[in-house]
Amino acid sequence: GGVGRTQEKPVLTVAIEPVFAPFEFRSPNGEIQGFDVDLIRAVGEAAGFGVEFRNITFDGIIPSLQAGTVDAAVAAMTITEARSKAVSFSRPYFKAGLAIAVRKGTQGIKTLDDLKGKTIAVQIGTTGAKTAQAIPGAKIRTFDAAVLALQELKNGKVDAVIQDSPVTLYAIKTGNLEGIEVVGQLLTEEFYGIPLPLNSPNLSRVNRGLTTILQNGTYAQIYQKWFNA
Ligand code: GLN
Numbered sequence: 001g002g003v004g005r006t007q008e009k010p011v012l013t014v015a016i017e018p019v020f021a022p023f024e025f026r027s028p029n030g031e032i033q034g035f036d037v038d039l040i041r042a043v044g045e046a047a048g049f050g051v052e053f054r055n056i057t058f059d060g061i062i063p064s065l066q067a068g069t070v071d072a073a074v075a076a077m078t079i080t081e082a083r084s085k086a087v088s089f090s091r092p093y094f095k096a097g098l099a100i101a102v103r104k105g106t107q108g109i110k111t112l113d114d115l116k117g118k119t120i121a122v123q124i125g126t127t128g129a130k131t132a133q134a135i136p137g138a139k140i141r142t143f144d145a146a147v148l149a150l151q152e153l154k155n156g157k158v159d160a161v162i163q164d165s166p167v168t169l170y171a172i173k174t175g176n177l178e179g180i181e182v183v184g185q186l187l188t189e190e191f192y193g194i195p196l197p198l199n200s201p202n203l204s205r206v207n208r209g210l211t212t213i214l215q216n217g218t219y220a221q222i223y224q225k226w227f228n229a
Contacts, residue, residue, distance in 0.1 A: 011050040012202060015065070015073035017058045019145040022170045024121040035226040036074035038224055039093065040194070042218045047209030049202075058145065059125030062086050065197045072206065076164060078127045078190040083105045089193030091217075098128050098185030099165035100169045101153060101172075103179055109160055110184035118159040121149035127190060128163040150177055162187070166227070 008226040016032060016065050018024045023033040032053055044051045052108045061073045065087045071219075075082070102109050109115065117137035122129040141158055143149045149161045151172055161168065165186055171177050195205050196203050213219045 003014040009048050009050055010011045010173060011052050012044070013069075014051050014053050014207065015056040015061045015070040015075070015140060017056060017061070017075060019147065020058075020076055020167055020172070021147075022121070023167070024074060027212055028071070035094075036076060038222045038225065039213075039219070040072070040074045042213045042222065043096075043206060043209035044196075047205045047207075047214040049205065049209075058123070062195065062205050065195055069198055071200070071202055072194055072196045072210045074194060076167070076192050077195055079193040083195065086198070087195040088198050088200055088203050089195055090203065091210055092191035092193050093210055093214075094192040096166055097188050098131055098190070099168055099182045099186055100184055101150065101161040101163075101168050101180055101182050102159065103153060103156070104181050106183075112187060115160055115162075119157075120151045121158040121161045122216055123149055123163060126163065127188065128161075131187060132162045147175065150180060152176075154180055164190070 016024050018026050018032045022034050023036045024032065027033050030120050054070055058075055060123050061075055064070045065073060077119060079092060083145050101107065111137060115135050115138055119139045119141065121133045121141045121143060122132045123146045124144060129142060132138060141152065143152065149163065150168065152158050152169055153161045154177055165182065168182055170178055198205065
């Protein structure tokens, strides 16, 4: 681990699992792209470090940070109290929340309460999985990727999916997921942060870069590009 040095600037090895559009995913020709990708590159430019991505599954990211085999991660990762014991998070950079998705026309599912005893698909290791596991009597099916959970719903194999609202909405808008809709209110308010090893010396650099791009309009441009808002 540690920060590698080129002639002028350090290069951070950044863990990423590019299966979470629009935050991190692959373009048709296989390049890693997305909101988080543009964000960390812009943070690096602002704060004087380069970025080298390393593919790591979402549930392997915190162990890799703890082992020091990567310097940081971009993973639309929610800042939670439990995770904050294992890694140090940057300042928050994105506000999200969990949403319930069902097949269009489903009756009687709008709230967490309505999901008691239902079958729910989630992505392993996520806040959505944790929320689903706390529902009395619910049967949980776990998947490696958010879109696989949604496909299971589309195929009629589960009653609902619980995951980050921006990802579900993007998948409905762009993917082959007609027939699925988000219902009810957001279940949570969550903030994404960039996780680094506990007390990493790079933390202040990353925070400085984030503050710069939030203030100079770069963040707003990246947001506009991916969320068209
Ligand atoms: N925001 C969710 C979490 O942190 C999901 C992140 C993801 O699947 N990449 O658990």
